[in-house]
Amino acid sequence: MKAGKHIKTLNSNLS
Amino acid sequence: MIHKYKLNGYNICLDVHSGAVHVLDDAAYDILDYCDENMTENPPEAMFSALSGKYDRDELTETYEALYELYEMGQLFSPDDYEKFADMMTKAPVKSMCINISHDCNLRCEYCFAAKGDFGQGRCLMSIETAKKAIDFIIANSGTRHNLEVDFFGGEPLMNFKVVQQTVEYARSIEKQHHKNFRFTLTTNGLLLDDEKMEYLNREMANVVLSLDGRKEVNDKLRVTPGGKGCYDIIVPKYQKLISQRSKDKDYYIRGTFTKYNLDFTNDILEMRKLGFDQLSIEPVVSDPKLDYSIKYEDLPVVFEEYERLANTIIESRRKGDYYNFFHFMIDLNQGPCAIKRLRGCGCGNEYVAVTPQGDIYPCHQFVGNEDYKMGNLNDGTFNTDMKMQFARANVYSKDNCKNCWAKFYCSGGCNANNFQYEGDIKKSHKTSCELEKKRLECAIMIKAALAESGDSSACDGEDCIVEVCH
Secondary structure, eight states: OOOOEEEEEEOOOOO | OEEEEEEEEEEEOOOTTTOOOOEEEEEHHHGGGGGTOOOOOOHHHHHHHHTTTSSSSSHHHHHHHHHHHHTTOOSOOOOOOOGGGGTTTTTOOOEEEEEEOOOOOOOTTTTOTTEEEEEOOOOOOOOHHHHHHHHHHHHHHHTTEEEEEEESSSOOOOGGHHHHHHHHHHHHHHHHGGGGEEEEEEESSSTTHHHHHHHHHHHHSSEEEEEEEEEEEEEHHHHOOTTTTBBBHHHHHHHHHHHHTTTTTTTEEEEEEEOOSOOOOHHHHHHHTTTTOEEEEEEEOOOEEEESOOOOOOGHHHHHHHHHHHHHHHHHHHHTOOOOOGGOOOOSSSSSSOOHHHHHOOOTTEEEEEEEEEOEEETTTTTTOOOGGOOOOOTTTTEEEHHHHHTTTOOOTTTTTTTTOHHHHHHTTTTHHHHHHHHHHHTTTOHHHHHHHHHHHHHHHHHHHHHHHOGGGGGGSSSSSOOOOOO
């Protein structure tokens, strides 16, 4: 998970 | 294309063509209304005009920059360039087969799509000769595929248990010489389970699907013997014994059907859990819309609310350390199937076929009995490759309602049999099924967001949820 102040990205390749 | 929605206090955005999932604060969520596939480095003035009463200019600018960074990384409004892959697998071999080993059943479930066991074709059992031809067929038609799958289905497969055993033995005896690896599964109503059969299923079947609708009063209302008696008290102890002896490296599912009569199906999942089971599934009934127990489009708000209740129940349980798996909320956000697989779906009629005791071949178990969709016969060696191609070309880009749908890489164009049953066309998606699938996906993604927030590493599919500031 990558988290910033406004946005958290839950995943990392749509293969 | 993106799909954004609010659920359970989370603002969620799925970037459809990259698969990225973002959880947003309110400002980012609102700003997305002023963004599209042509984002620019400078924020649009319309955004400031519309949102300046709600957020200050600096916050809007900062948040827009974070969104633009995602856009530049290909994780927001990423382009759709997958259509070129859609026909890539049209010549795929047959690798998976449903063997209707029995067109007879010892239950008369009211909602059975198999016409209470015989698929409308008269009660009969498959002979070992026909079963061997089925195994020979899948080997001969599987090309270079190594992993082959056979599901014993019916009717009730355990009514023809001897032939199940002989079929497995035959396949195992020839798989190595053909460089194949068979994976067997079996679906049962449980009535005929005994110690011998349990030991066999736990040894030979990679997956067993055990039918149970949940609470006793729910199960016994529709899952009845020919004499009209319920079966809950007979099957539950057998399932508990089978699962207690089953190796952890083999799959099982307790699999139920919910109808208009139990739209509070979270209680049925909780009943399954209370009985000690942890691999659970309950699915909406597929039936003639005229029937009392059918689920209709107007029932969807109630069903949606129930899926949300189930999602919250699962989150609450997980936070207390109680893990159980709900089949339709399983989603792997990091990998899952490749995009090629997602484009073409379950493989019905192309990679997957069903065979009957008479040796007839159909696109899948739900088409059995529909003469218009008979693909051939094991005894006369016929196999309609034109029909196979028709199904091979039924992918998300050949279905008008699917190609621009946000859920296309998760539902993969839906169920061809449902489309045919309700809409009369395998390429015309069934609206109620679509809405149900989209709701389940929204809930599944929300569960991931909630578990990630509470530091549950399974939310990231086994990766540590290391927080790295990047926006």
